[in-house]
Amino acid sequence: MATRDSVEQFIQQCEDAIRYAEDQYSNAEQQEHYNDTEFTKAQEMLEQTYNGLMHLSLSCNAQQREQLNRMRLQLQQLQNQMTLLDH
Template sequence: MATRQSVENHLEICVAALEFAEEQYKHGAQQEHYNDTEYTKAQMLLENAVNDLNKLSLSADEQQREELYRMRLQLQDRQNDMILLKH
């Protein structure tokens, strides 16, 4: 079973990835192709966070799974935005 601390740690990592991705998304929309390395790094951080959440949810209780699911939706929403951005 996932501990409360491990869930909190993963959620903090996810929030950091979301913040970094948001920043890179804004820069990508403004600067077009000048920041591809950081943009790609943000996409990889989001993907890794989603994968980690999926693994963690296997050992989480129902309440934790719901919290992880909501975070995963946010991460995937940002992933979709970044994929669709013509930067």
């Protein structure tokens, strides 16, 4: 079973990954192809975070799983936006 602290730390990690990816998304919108390396790094970070979230959710209680599910939706939404961006 996941501890409350481990779930909170992971949610903080998710928020950091989202913040970084949002910055790279914003830069990519403005600079087009000048930002490919950082943009790709942000996408990879989101994917790794998503995979970690899915793994952690297997050992959570219902309340923790709900928190992680909300975070999962945010990660997926940003992943989709980054995939669809024509940069």
